[in-house]
Every structure is written in C-alpha cells, then in structure tokens.
Amino acid sequence: xxxxxxxxxxxxxxxxxxxxxxxxxxxxxxxxxxxxxxxxxxxxxxxxxxxxxxxxxxxxxxxxxxxxxxxxxxxxxxxxxxxxxxxxxxxxxxxxxxxxxxxxxxxxxxxxxxxxxxxxxxxxxxxxxxxxxxxxxxxxxxxxxxxxxxxxxxxxxxxxxxxxxxxxxxxxxxxxxxxxxxxxxxxxxxxxxxxxxxxxxxxxxxxxxxxxxxxxxxxxxxxxxxxxxxxxxxxxxxxxxxxxxxxxxxxxxxxxxxxxxxxxxxxxxxxxxxxxxxxxxxxxxxxxxxxxxxxxxxxxxxxxxx
Amino acid sequence: xxxxxxxxxxxxxxxxxxxxxxxxxxxxxxxxxxxxxxxxxxxxxxxxxxxxxxxxxxxxxxxxxxxxxxxxxxxxxxxxxxxxxxxxxxxxxxxxxxxxxxxxxxxxxxxxxxxxxxxxxxxxxxxxxxxxxxxxxxxxxxxxxxxxxxxxxxxxxxxxxxxxxxxxxxxxxxxxxxxxxxxxxxxxxxxxxxxxxxxxxxxxxxxxxxxxxxxxxxxxxxxxxxxxxxxxxxxxxxxxxxxxxxxxxxxxxxxxxxxxxxxxxxxxxxxxxxxxxxxxxxxxxxxxxxxxxxxxxxxxxxxxxxxxxxxxxxxxxxxxxxxxxxxxxxxxxxxxxxxxxxxxxxxxxxxxxxxxxxxxxxxxxxxxxxxxxxxxxxxxxxxxxxxxxxxxxxxxxxxxxxxxxxxxxxxxxxxxxxxxxxxxxxxxxxxxxxxxxxxxxxxxxxxxxxxxxxxxxxxxxxxxxxxxxxxxxxxxxxxxxxxxxxxxxxxxxxxxxxxxxxxxxxxxxxxxxxxxxxxxxxxxxxxxxxxxxxxxxxxxxxxxxxxxxxxxxxxxxxxxxxxxxxxxxxxxxxxxxxxxxxxxxxxxxxxxxxxxxxxxxxxxxxxxxxxxxxxxxxxxxxxxxx
Numbered sequence: 001x002x003x004x005x006x007x008x009x010x011x012x013x014x015x016x017x018x019x020x021x022x023x024x025x026x027x028x029x030x031x032x033x034x035x036x037x038x039x040x041x042x043x044x045x046x047x048x049x050x051x052x053x054x055x056x057x058x059x060x061x062x063x064x065x066x067x068x069x070x071x072x073x074x075x076x077x078x079x080x081x082x083x084x085x086x087x088x089x090x091x092x093x094x095x096x097x098x099x100x101x102x103x104x105x106x107x108x109x110x111x112x113x114x115x116x117x118x119x120x121x122x123x124x125x126x127x128x129x130x131x132x133x134x135x136x137x138x139x140x141x142x143x144x145x146x147x148x149x150x151x152x153x154x155x156x157x158x159x160x161x162x163x164x165x166x167x168x169x170x171x172x173x174x175x176x177x178x179x180x181x182x183x184x185x186x187x188x189x190x191x192x193x194x195x196x197x198x199x200x201x202x203x204x205x206x207x208x209x210x211x212x213x214x215x216x217x218x219x220x221x222x223x224x225x226x227x228x229x230x231x232x233x234x235x236x237x238x239x240x241x242x243x244x245x246x247x248x249x250x251x252x253x254x255x256x257x258x259x260x261x262x263x264x265x266x267x268x269x270x271x272x273x274x275x276x277x278x279x280x281x282x283x284x285x286x287x288x289x290x291x292x293x294x295x296x297x298x299x300x301x302x303x304x305x306x
Numbered sequence: 307x308x309x310x311x312x313x314x315x316x317x318x319x320x321x322x323x324x325x326x327x328x329x330x331x332x333x334x335x336x337x338x339x340x341x342x343x344x345x346x347x348x349x350x351x352x353x354x355x356x357x358x359x360x361x362x363x364x365x366x367x368x369x370x371x372x373x374x375x376x377x378x379x380x381x382x383x384x385x386x387x388x389x390x391x392x393x394x395x396x397x398x399x400x401x402x403x404x405x406x407x408x409x410x411x412x413x414x415x416x417x418x419x420x421x422x423x424x425x426x427x428x429x430x431x432x433x434x435x436x437x438x439x440x441x442x443x444x445x446x447x448x449x450x451x452x453x454x455x456x457x458x459x460x461x462x463x464x465x466x467x468x469x470x471x472x473x474x475x476x477x478x479x480x481x482x483x484x485x486x487x488x489x490x491x492x493x494x495x496x497x498x499x500x501x502x503x504x505x506x507x508x509x510x511x512x513x514x515x516x517x518x519x520x521x522x523x524x525x526x527x528x529x530x531x532x533x534x535x536x537x538x539x540x541x542x543x544x545x546x547x548x549x550x551x552x553x554x555x556x557x558x559x560x561x562x563x564x565x566x567x568x569x570x571x572x573x574x575x576x577x578x579x580x581x582x583x584x585x586x587x588x589x590x591x592x593x594x595x596x597x598x599x600x601x602x603x604x605x606x607x608x609x610x611x612x613x614x615x616x617x618x619x620x621x622x623x624x625x626x627x628x629x630x631x632x633x634x635x636x637x638x639x640x641x642x643x644x645x646x647x648x649x650x651x652x653x654x655x656x657x658x659x660x661x662x663x664x665x666x667x668x669x670x671x672x673x674x675x676x677x678x679x680x681x682x683x684x685x686x687x688x689x690x691x692x693x694x695x696x697x698x699x700x701x702x703x704x705x706x707x708x709x710x711x712x713x714x715x716x717x718x719x720x721x722x723x724x725x726x727x728x729x730x731x732x733x734x735x736x737x738x739x740x741x742x743x744x745x746x747x748x749x750x751x752x753x754x755x756x757x758x759x760x761x762x763x764x765x766x767x768x769x770x771x772x773x774x775x776x777x778x779x780x781x782x783x784x785x786x787x788x789x790x791x792x793x794x795x796x797x798x799x800x801x802x803x804x805x806x807x808x809x810x811x812x813x814x815x816x817x818x819x820x821x822x823x824x825x826x827x828x829x830x831x832x833x834x835x836x837x838x839x840x841x842x843x844x845x846x847x848x849x850x851x852x853x854x855x856x857x858x859x860x861x862x863x864x865x866x867x868x869x870x871x872x873x874x875x876x877x878x879x880x881x882x883x884x885x886x887x888x889x890x891x892x893x894x895x896x897x898x899x900x901x902x903x904x905x906x907x908x909x910x911x912x913x914x915x916x917x918x919x920x921x922x923x924x925x926x927x928x929x930x931x932x
Contacts, residue, residue, distance in 0.1 A: 012409060013326035014606075021607040022566045025551040028544045029620055029661070055564075056595035056609070058556035141400045148399040151384060151427075165384050165396055169423040169644050171430035172717045178726035192411060194402045200320055270316035277319070277595050298387055 013201050017050065020189040023172060024054040025153060027134050027187045028061050030177035034134035034187075037123075037306060038064040038091070040076045041253040043138030045083075045209045046198055048189060052087060062136070063090035067124055069118035070095060071106055071255035073231050079210045096122035106257040107236055114255070120305045124160050127184060134177070134185045142194045146298035147278065152191050158182035160304035185306065190214045199273045212250045213272060215264040219243035225258035251276075326404065329532060331465075334427045335438030336448035338468045344438065345401065345414050345509035346379020346680065348529065351514040352403050379507075396421055398428035407533040413840045416443070417448055422455065422677070422691040423644035426731055427454055430717065434463040434536045437488075441474045441504070444484050447678045450491060451689035454680060457495040458640055458693065458733070461711060462538060463494055464500050465531055472506040478522040491602070495680075499538075501531055544712060545572035546578070547705075548602075551620045554609050554904070562593055562609035563618055566712035567757050568660070568706025569707070570626060571603045572610075577627040583706035586627060587612040599623075621641050621662030623705040623715070631715065634737030635703040640692050641668070645722060645729030649688035652819045654853045657700065659718040665856070666720065667702040674697055686816050702858075709733035723849055756836035760794045764833040765930060766858055769842045770905060771868030772807060772852060772897050774875035775882055780868060781842040783923035788838060788930075797834055798825055800843045813894040819850055824856035833862060838930070846902045864928060867908035872897050874915065 029035050036051060038044050051060045066080055084091035099117040106114040127135060151173040166261045168176055171220050179185060189197070202209060220227045221241050228235075230243045235257060237243070242281075248261035249272070266272040298306075335341045346662045367378040381390060389396050395416040403410050413428030429435065435456045439449055453650035456464065466488050474480040485502040492500045504523055511519055526534070547569040554562040572578075576589050592599040593609040602608045610624060618624075625631055643649045649668060657666035673684040674694040688694050709716030710733075720730030757764050767784065769777040778799055788795050803825055804811070811817040824847050833841045845851050855863045875897065876884040887895035894900040905911075910929055912922045 012326060012328060013324060015328070017568055017608040018605055022551070024662075025564055025607075029552050053595035054607070055552070055554060057560060057562075057593065058554050108427060115467060142402045145399070146386060148401065149397050165388055168422075169427045169719075169731065170728070171427055171719055171731045172713060173431075174719045175715065176658070176719065176721055176726070176728045178656070178721055192400070192402075196323075198315075200323060203316060204320060268312060270312040273319075274312055274318050 008226075013197065013204060016193055016197055017053070017201070018108060018191075019173070020050045021054040022138065023175070023187060023189040024051055024062075024136070026062065026175050027189075028055070030175075031134040031185070033130070033132050034062050034136065035065045035092070035127075035132040036060075036062050036136040037138070038066050038080070039138065039253075040066065040080050042074070042198055042202060042209050042213060043140065043190065045207050046193075046201055047136065047138045048083065048087065049207050050091070050189060051089075051292050052232075058112065059077045059088055063092055065094065065130075065132075065135070065210055067119060067122045067126060068093050068095045068130065069122070069255050070100065071114070071118070071227070071234075071257060073212055073253065073256045073259075075210055075212055076253060083208070092126070094122060094126035094129070094239070096125060098266070105234070106255055107234070111258050115260045115300075115305075116303070118255075120300060120303055123306065124304050131180060132184065134187055135306075136187045136189060138190055139306060140187050140193050140198075141191050143255045146301060150188065150191070150301075152188050153177065154186040154188065156186060156304070160184065161306070162186075162304075163296060164299045164302070195271070196273075199269075199276060203269050203273060210253060212253055214269070215249040215267045215271075217245045218248050218261065220248055220261055227262070228259075229256055229261055231256040257273070266287050277299065326407065326409050328411065329434065329535070329537065330411045330413070330432050331434040331436060331532065332398075332415050332425075332432040332456075332461075333414045333436045333451040334417060334425060334429075335440065335467075335469075336417045336440075336446055339417075340507045341417065341438050342381075342395065342414060343379045344467065344469065344505075344528075345412060345785040346377075346381075346435075347401060347507045347510055347513055348412075349401065350377075350379065351510060352405060352529070357563045370381040374764055377630065387765075387863065394418065395497075397424045399701045405533055406527070410532065413473075415452075415613040415853065417452065417496070419448075419451065419677070419691060422451075422640070423731075423746055425452070425455060426459060426642055429461060430460045430713075430731070432456075432459075432461055433539070434465060434532075434535065435461050436465045436467055438469050439467050439484060439488070441470045441480050441484065445487055445491065449488070449676045449677070453488075454495055454496065454677065455494055455642075455824070457492075457497050458642070460709060460733070462497060462499055463535060464497050465528070465535075466492075466500055466502040467507075467528060468502060468504045469507050471511065472509045472909045473506045473674075474653045475518045476504070476506075476511075476609060478504075478520075481523070489845045491782055499535075501525065501535070503528055503531065544569040544631075544707065545626035546572040546576070547623055547631060547707070547712070547715060548572075548608075548610070548624045549662065549715070550618060550620055550624060551661045553619060560611070560645045561615060562591075563624060564607075564609040565620075565624070565661070566607045567604050568601050569604060570629075572626070573601045573831070577622045578610075578612070578624050579627045579630050580616060581623045581625055581630065582633045582703045583617075583622070584633075585616050585618075587614055587616055589613075590891065594759070623660065625705065631705045631707050632740065633703050633705050636669075636699075636738040637698045637706075638672075638738060639698050639718075639732045639734045640735065641688070641696055641698075641720075641730055641732040643688040643730050645727065646690060647692075648690075648815070649730065650816045650819045651696075653849055654701075654723065654856070655873060656721040656723060657698075657718050658721060659704060659706065659734075660715055662704055663721075666706060667699050668696050669699045670697045682806070686814070695735075698732070705845055706734055706737075709735055723852065753834045753836065756834070758838045762793050762836070762838065764836050764838060766829045766833055766839045766841060766854075766857050766863050767866055767930065768829075768845070768854060768863060768928065769840065769866045769868055770845045770908075771896070772870060772872060772875045772902055773844055774878050774880055775844045775868045775870035776919060777844075777868045779919050780866075780912065780926065781840045781925050783919060784926045786928050787923060793838055794836065795838045795840060797840045797842065798829060803828075813892075813900075815847075815894075815900075818846065822847075822850040822854060826850075829854070830857045833858065844896050844902070846896045848906070849902045851905065864930070865905050866910045866912060868912050868914060869904070 153171045219230045249264045266275045310787045366381040399414045415425040415428040481504040511517035548565040550563045552564040591611045621644040673682040716734045829839045887898040
C-alpha cells in the first residue's frame with residue numbers, strides 16, 4: 001500500500017502518454033482495418049507522435065487519413081505532405097468529389113452546409129470506401145460538453161451514427177472492440193488530455209506543429225467579431241473591406257474561412273503556453289461552426305462527425 | 307518578457323505540472339441532491355471556466371435554468387440535449403481541473419438506477435467518491451446503492467457531502483446524525499475512509515474554502531480535502547505483471563512484447579515466466595521509443611525482448627518468476643449485469659480480462675444481491691442492473707489476481723456473442739480450483755482410434771426447427787439409411803432426453819439453455835466414441851447452437867435447419883401442443899410466446915414444403931458422406 005503522492009509512478013505527461021499508447025495498441029490488435037484521422041493540427045501532431053512511439057521500433061501499422069475540405073490553410077497542406085514523407089506513414093487523402101462538383105464552399109453555402117458536405121459526409125465516404133472498421137481521432141473530453149460524455153471506444157452503427165443515450169459501458173481500460181460488419185468504432189486515445197497537457201507535451205517532446213499556431217503578421221479581415229485570415233484569392237471581400245496585416249495566431253486549425261485568429265505577440269512555443277495559462281476563452285471559441293445552437297456538436301456527432 | 311525568460315518560465319512550470327499527483331474521483335447522489343451544481347460550482351470557484359463557457363452558461367440558464375435566471379451550474383455539466391431537456395444525468399461526464407497542489411479528473415455519474423451501468427463506468431477508474439446527500443432528506447435508497455457500487459468496484463475513500471445546508475439553517479444537529487448513520491453504512495460495506503463535510507453547493511459554502519456560517523465544523527472544505535487526502539492504491543506489493551498487448555516484429559532480428567505494466571517492477575536481466583503456458587525466460591531489453599530502460603514500473607508502456615525466442619502472443623501475461631500470479635479456469639466473482647436480456651447460467655459469453663478474451667459461462671448464481679438493500683436472494687437469472695455473486699467457468703485457464711489486489715488483472719467485462727454489446731462487468735474474488743491441478747487423463751485409445759475401428763468419420767447432425775416441423779421424422783429416416791449402410795449411429799431426441807437425463811428441466815429460458823448444454827456435451831462424448839450422432843431438438847436460440855458447435859472439431863458439427871412455416875406446424879399439430887399453447891395451457895412455447903431464432907448459416911437448409919421427407923433425408927445422407 002502506497003500513497004499516490006509518494007508513489008508517483010511517472011510524471012503526469014508520462015502517465016497520459018502510457019494510457020494513449022495502451023489505447024493505440026488495443027486498436028491495432030483488435031481491429032482488422034484501422035485508420036488514424038490526421039487533421040494536421042496540434043492534437044493530430046501529438047497523436048502521430050504517440051502512434052510512432054506505440055509501435056517502436058516497428059513502423060506504425062495504421063495508415064493516416066486526411067479528409068480534405070479543400071479550404072484548409074495552404075500551410076497545413078504543405079505541412080501534412082511533408083510530415084507524411086518524414087514519418088514514412090501511409091497517407092490517404094480523401095475529398096468529397098460530389099461536393100466539389102456542386103461547388104460547395106463556406107462562402108457560398110455557409111459553415112453548416114460546408115462542414116456537413118465536405119467534412120462529415122466526406123469522412124463517411126472515406127470510411128465506407130476503404131472499409132475501415134476503426135477510426136482513431138484526436139478528440140479530447142475537455143473540449144466540449146458532448147465530448148466530455150464520449151467513450152474512448154465510441155461505437156458507431158453502419159450509418160456512422162453515435163447514439164449518446166445508449167453508449168456501451170466502458171469499465172477500467174477494457175475496451176470492447178467487437179462489431180458487426182459495416183459497424184465501426186471511433187477511438188480517442190487522448191480523451192483524458194487537456195489543452196494544456198497537449199501544449200506541454202509538444203514542448204517537452206519537441207513535436208513539430210504548423211507555424212500558424214505561432215503569432216506572425218498575417219492578412220486578416222474582421223467579420224462578426226472574428227479575425228479571418230485571407231489565405232487565398234477565393235475569399236470574396238465585402239465592399240470597402242481591405243485585409244490588414246496584424247500579428248495573429250490560431251488556437252485551433254480548420255478551414256481557414258471558419259477559423260478565427262486571435263491577436264497575439266506569442267511567436268514562440270513557450271510564449272504560446274504562457275498566453276494560454278492566462279487565457280479567458282476556450283480554444284473552440286474560434287470555431288465558427290460550434291456557435292450554431294448550443295448542442296450542435298452533439299448533433300453533428302450523431303450524424304457521423306468526429 | 308523576452309524569449310529566454312519565457313522558456314525558463316515554462317520549464318519551471320512544466321516541472322511543477324509534471325510532479326503534481328492526479329486524483330480521479332466521481333460524484334454521485336440521487337437526482338435532486340445537487341450533484342451537477344456542486345461540480346459546476348467547483349469549476350467556477352477554481353476559475354476553470356472560460357469567458358465563452360460562462361456566456362453560454364448564462365444563455366442556457368435563462369433558457370433551461372431552474373434558478374430563476376441566475377447561473378444554473380447543473381447546465382454546465384449535463385452535456386447531452388436529452389439530459390438538459392429532462393433535467394437528469396444519463397451518462398457519465400468527465401471534467402478536468404487542477405489546483406496548485408493536484409490535478410483532478412472528475413466523473414460526474416448518473417444517479418438513476420436505470421443508468422447504473424454508466425455509473426459503474428465512471429466508478430471503475432476512480433479512487434475516491436464524493437457521495438452527495440440532501441441535508442433535508444438524509445440517507446436515501448440511492449445513497450446506499452451508490453455507496454455499495456463504489457465498494458463493489460473497489461473505491462476505498464468516500465467524501466460524504468451533506469449538501470443544501472443553507473436550507474436547514476446550517477444546523478449541526480441536522481448534520482451529525484446523517485454523518486454517523488453514513489459511517490455505519492459505509493463500514494458495513496467495507497469502506498473505511500469516510501470524511502463528512504457539511505456544505506452548500508448553491509451558495510458556495512465549504513466548497514473551495516471553509517464556511518464562516520458553520521463554526522461548529524472544524525474539518526476541511528471539499529476542495530481542501532480533495533487536494534490533501536492520502537489515497538491508498540492496491541497492488542504495490544505484487545510482483546511484476548504485464549499482459550502482452552501486441553507482438554512487435556518489424557523484421558527477423560527483433561521480436562518484442564508490448565504492453566503496459568499492471569503491477570510491480572522489472573529490471574533488465576530479471577527472470578520471468580510467461581503464463582498460462584508457464585514458459586520461463588530472462589528479460590534482455592526494456593525497449594521504448596525514448597531509449598532502453600533499466601527498469602519498468604507500474605503504468606509504464608514498454609516493449610520487452612527476452613533472451614530466447616518463445617511462442618508468446620497477445621493475452622499472455624509476463625510475470626516475475628519469483629512471485630507469479632495464479633492460473634485458473636474457474637472463479638468466484640461479483641458480477642454486475644448490464645444487458646437488456648437476462649444473464650442465463652450456462653450460456654456462453656466472451657470474457658475480456660487484461661488483453662485476453664476467452665469464452666465464459668456462469669455456472670452457478672450463488673445469490674444475487676439487492677442493490678438497494680444488499681439483501682441476498684436466490685436467483686436463476688440476472689436482469690439489467692442486478693448484481694450477483696457467482697461461479698464462472700472459462701474455456702481455457704488464465705493468469706489473474708483477485709480484484710482487490712490488482713484491478714488490471716482482476717476486473718473483467720462480458721460481451722454478448724450475438725449483439726457484441728458489453729453486457730456485464732465483474733471482479734474476480736478467488737479461484738475455485740487451480741488449473742494446474744487438472745490433468746486430462748491421457749488415453750492411448752483416442753478418438754481417432756475409436757473412429758477407425760468403426761470405419762467411419764464421427765459427426766454430429768444437429769436438426770433444429772419448430773415443434774412439428776418434421777425434425778424427428780427426417781432424422782429417423784436418416785438414421786435408418788445410415789444404419790442400413792453399416793454406419794454406427796445414435797439418435798438423441800428432445801422428448802426422449804427430457805424423460806431421463808433432463809427430467810429436472812422445464813421450459814424457461816435458463817432451462818432451455820441448460821437442456822441444450824447437456825445434450826451437446828452428450829453428443830460430443832458420443833462423437834468422441836466414434837459415433838454419428840443425430841440430435842433432434844427445437845434448440846431455438848442461436849447462441850446455444852453456437853455453443854454446441856464450439857464443442858466439436860471443424861466440419862464435425864452440421865446444423866440442419868428443418869424449415870417449416872409456423873402456420874403449417876400449427877395446422878399439423880400432431881401432439882396437440884399448439885392448441886394448448888394458444889389456449890395458454892403451455893407457457894413459453896416456441897413460436898407462440900417464446901422466440902425461435904432461425905440459423906444464419908446452416909450446413910443444410912431443408913424447406914419442407916418443397917420436397918418429401920424421404921428426399922430430404924437422402925440429401926442429408928449425401929451431404930454427410932460427400
């Protein structure tokens with residue numbers, strides 16, 4: 001019998017890392033055709049790092065899937081391709097071609113339609129096309145209320161739907177990976193990490209993240225209180241609207257027209273962490289899509305969103 | 307602040323962050339005890355709410371709130387829209403916060419009996435439980451149930467939060483009797499560590515700092531206690547144990563066994579034993595992506611290589627040779643049933659423990675325990691949210707530890723083999739017999755020898771179908787033909803066996819399962835003896851037919867589906883049974899008030915409306931001799 005304070009079997013981050021590695025290995029061992037959703041942001045960068053550690057010295061037995069909405073920051077795409085090359089991971093990129101054919105985009109169709117068609121539907125298409133039975137994602141329970149309720153192994157029916165009212169019980173670290181043909185599991189290895197844990201781990205492990213997280217002079221316009229970066233010529237400017245160079249950075253990365261920047265002087269990782277320690281808003285605040293109705297994440301998840 | 311300063315500051319912060327201990331706790335209590343309010347208050351008081359979350363809360367409070375537009379903290383933690391509409395907690399929500407002294411993961415658990423499985427999910431990973439009681443109501447049935455479930459899952463520390471003290475004028479006379487009653491209750495259930503705190507979640511009294519309204523109380527505030535309570539964890543004096551999760555083989559030169567250390571510590575060069583096989587070896591390397599380690603400790607995720615090549619796979623346990631865990635295949639266990647359909651003794655389920663999945667049956671329910679009163683009752687089945695003490699038998703031995711010594715090697719889940727749902731969770735108490743005491747009698751005359759002397763390949767023809775479908779008619783014709791051709795056969799018929807071997811069984815679901823189990827075992831012994839066995843049983847449930855199939859070698863078991871529509875069976879009604887069932891004189895009659903689950907992939911599917919019994923018997927014989 002030992003007290004937890006004196007036992008301290010490992011540091012906090014080491015313990016989180018071990019838990020995530022355990023989950024990743026369970027996915028690899030129990031599913032026939034798993035994939036890891038790679039969305040290029042900080043959480044994905046941590047996931048990719050953990051994936052490499054979990055199977056070391058073997059290369060990760062799980063490929064990466066990026067669902068490309070075609071509206072990501074240009075830097076993200078360059079970063080993605082480089083990281084896949086450097087890590088030797090197999091990268092699958094899926095774009096909803098139906099959506100492209102219909103010309104779906106955030107400016108023409110709005111955030112909700114764009115996200116549904118180019119992200120949620122695209123994800124479902126990709127999972128069906130490659131017949132993945134498990135998809136690993138970087139969602140964390142501290143991000144949002146419905147995620148706080150989700151299991152580590154989150155069961156999805158053949159239509160990819162999440163049923164929050166009858167989740168499988170999940171005791172200890174015993175994950176039930178049994179599914180019928182067509183059904184799938186979304187697995188969340190970093191469920192128990194907080195945003196602060198993610199940044200400290202990135203710092204400690206020296207994990208590379210897109211420089212969009214660091215403050216720099218960038219061309220932005222202000223819309224409905226959000227600072228939107230003009231990342232390419234597809235962004236229609238309103239009459240009289242002129243992009244201004246401001247020193248900004250991003251707390252999360254998504255489609256550039258839907259991701260608000262914050263003004264910041266933090267151009268190094270330690271400075272970003274310091275800024276976050278005194279932050280008064282949560283990271284998802286910058287996400288336009290989350291501000292629909294208050295329960296929108298839950299609804300989107302039921303429809304198959306991550 | 308310049309760059310170098312920021313870097314140094316973060317290094318210092320990282321150091322502090324890294325050395326904080328983590329406490330995982332749950333909050334539980336009945337519906338109106340103010341559990342969610344307490345949690346919301348805790349997050350608010352520790353300044354862990356962001357401005358945008360507060361703004362959303364203000365909006366939600368106006369729309370759904372119950373505090374006349376004031377901040378309703380309950381809305382902060384009830385995450386699902388159904389929960390907010392109904393004002394109840396359905397599933398467990400995890401929240402994260404930290405203070406200067408500790409980090410916390412809190413699982414906010416539902417209190418309704420129907421969501422017990424979700425409470426168990428939250429409690430399984432917790433070290434402490436905050437049990438809420440409404441000061442005006444005192445201990446309720448739910449208090450008892452929640453405390454007991456905590457005890458069942460091995461939580462040794464309880465913080466009794468006597469809430470809503472503001473509504474009883476902060477009176478000590480209200481608090482003390484509740485405290486002493488609870489101490490007695492917790493003591494009975496084996497929870498030794500109880501701290502009782504009078505508080506008001508709504509008013510913030512005794513939450514993050516001590517209340518000035520209750521001078522008579524000299525103990526810590528809620529947060530102070532959470533920050534300082536000394537948690538005792540089991541398993542620290544066990545030897546090294548690690549379930550193998552994954553065999554890592556990047557190339558011919560490397561073969562490593564990856565896993566997370568469940569107990570004890572291990573150094574390079576230590577001698578280990580691999581269980582259940584009992585193979586011994588020595589640790590060559592403890593590999594991680596950050597370099598080899600000299601020593602691995604509880605909780606570490608590592609990859610071990612051994613001195614010599616061994617046949618080790620996922621599910622095996624690598625343990626210290628000096629102090630190995632026991633190996634057994636029969637256990638006494640506590641079991642919480644979480645399935646929509648009842649637990650039936652004898653029915654096979656998958657059991658997952660550590661990284662191993664085996665087939666298990668509950669062989670006997672010793673007694674079930676009323677979750678509200680802890681009264682022991684006799685039971686033949688378990689329903690949703692019922693708990694029992696029972697005997698469990700596995701189809702193969704496993705290495706384990708009693709749950710009280712090690713949760714990782716003593717906690718298990720049961721998975722339904724058809725729906726794949728998680729339908730049970732249990733804790734191993736002790737082994738009923740050690741597997742290393744069982745030795746199969748070695749016989750020189752084996753099944754191959756017995757079959758050879760008869761000049762035939764043994765088989766089990768399993769005829770399934772509704773009563774009156776023609777199973778026995780066809781099976782009889784098949785047996786006559788085989789006999790005429792010189793084959794050694796035996797027929798097991800439902801009616802005949804029920805007069806003898808299974809005379810003690812009725813027609814409830816449990817008895818039907820046991821009926822089939824016995825018949826399947828007898829059929830297996832007969833094929834062992836070299837016979838071709840014809841089994842003619844309604845055998846309505848897929849899972850039992852699957853259980854029977856699993857007893858035989860591949861190709862030996864042939865399921866013959868005698869498919870006759872219910873209307874035709876009922877019209878024939880040779881024994882007059884359907885008429886009686888329709889009249890209500892026979893209960894649980896298959897096809898009438900008890901289901902028949904048709905085979906999904908039978909070896910033979912006989913549609914009796916399309917051919918004569920003779921022709922179909924011929925098909926069976928041909929398929930067998932093919």
